[in-house]
Amino acid sequence: MTTLHAVDVLLDDTLLTLNRAVGVLRRRNLAVEQFAVHPCGSAGAARMTFVLNTDAATADRVVQQFHKIVGVRAVEVTTTRDPITEEQP
């Protein structure tokens, strides 16, 4: 059964690491519904958040793939219906 999975990745804030992380999404042919990259509280680190509409097993495999990337510090996945809320002006 597919559901929305929000994957939150804490990773080095370098273009090569970010590029490699995005490449995993592209290479695994995953349907990404929402995507955001933003700075986080820690110096030298960025947070990449994306939402997949997929089954739990696929979401878990994505988490494991991200764990393999050199420069990824932490990966968390949560199941939710509306994981990213846009800030209102």
Next chain:
Amino acid sequence: MSGAHILCRTLAEAGVDVLFGYPGGAIMPFYHALPETPSLRHILVRHEQAAAHAADGYARASGRVGVCVATSGPGATNLVTGLATAHMDSSPVVAITGQVSRPMIGRDAFQETDIIGITLPITKKSYLVQDAAELADVVRDAIAVAQQGRPGPVLIDVPKDVQNQKVEYQPADDPRAAARGQSLTVGGSPGILEEDIRRAADLIAAAQRPLLMVGHGVILANAYAEVRALAERTGMPVITTLLGISAFPEGHPLHLGMPGMHGEVLVNRAIQRADLIVAIGLRFDDRVTGNLAAFAPRAQIVHVDLDRSEIGRNVPTAIGIVGDAADVTGRLVTATQPRSCEAWRAEIEAGRRPRDASFSGGMSPEAILAAIHDATGGVCTIVTDVGQHQMWVAKLFPYRRPNTHITSGGLGTMGFAVPAAMGVHLARPQETVWAISGDGGFQMNMAEMATMVQEGLTVKLGIFNNGYLGMVRQWQQFFHGKRYSSTPIWSPDYVKLAEAYGIPGYRVQRASELADAVGQANAAPGPTLVEFVIEQEANVFPMIPPGGSLAEPIEAAV
């Protein structure tokens, strides 16, 4: 000290002794500095692809990093196939590429290419060095990353002006970081749950039809003794994947053979009947499983792998254990009780039948490989290319010594064998090394014969010549109505070609000539070449059709 001198010094301090490469404009400062570090032997290949394969072969045979060097642009892009091969087969390769000078990057300069962008999906990590002051630490980090955890290729792109930049050399903070062949993550496999080990042992004790399936991870971890101990303690029959061949001695009473698309019927049938598969250091590649939905329908699977992302990726697992194959297998040996699987082994053996002779005439793969075995006394490393000959060697040569079968598994790279064998020879200079190719794959990288002659590399070249791209022709025969589109392939006169390169060449057309020719080629000093003229339309049997079930092999020509 210039960036180029720092590169050389750091490599030498890390224990690197051989580089495979090809000079060019953007890497010239490095080559200018190289002769000042005589401990670095440079092997001038004839094509950068060969440099990457040779570094890969060196890494697989030595267990240490292999290093290749190329210039920017076409030099760097020519490395790509070799890096992808190393990535798929978890081989620790460090590639160093020259890049155009920093002010020129992004201007489509002469011989500029974004090699980091091109190789992102096939490297563990890559570096564009912007300051020579970073270079020493980058090299140390690259060597460590290539070997840590699941090994793989790493690329260091060094702009030409960074190679010329003068900075002070920074010694390593952590001497271990520079120690080649030493992982920084020593001390077992953190996170292994003893509960999982105990549960796996319980499954092994309870199983009626257990199998032990071992792959490349066993070779990478040097887990031969542990795997053999586990097999002998539990009586589990042992299956070796293509890259797991030589991880367990052929001829051992518990050894069954290779599974999958060209695995023996006996082996695949055992998988389909098994109620437990203990899989160590393998990834359940589609060439092993066939149709996943029909793979091992009765079996629970215990999957041991260093890479967490492989657990459960292709097949559902009852127990997944993330860790080093030697460490985990050793713990399993301790946790299991001695048992035997006599009834199960008898059931498997009852299905054994003589292999059908798929060859007419005497020049069969069996006869050829027996001649190589006789000439070498079985003491040699065989590097194979990709195709029919690869399967024949995998199935028919009796490998009894660890890590003596080296091939391109995951990527299936034709042209791999000849250059990779050069790296194997340099890693094991006392070992007899045979590079066995088909007539197609050999012609892809046969220019490396010149490298062998110039550098004095003793590699014995065997060519299975059937005048076809044999495996593709076999697929055309089975699945494309025998339309042999673009698979007949002309070859030069290989004996004359060998002569042109100044090495002995032999052509064998009859089985009666095999012993003499192979014996002479094996005994002669330096590189030699033997062309085996085999039946044109022979096939590799059995064969599971792509996407088919292991239970439905093709066993005869259609």
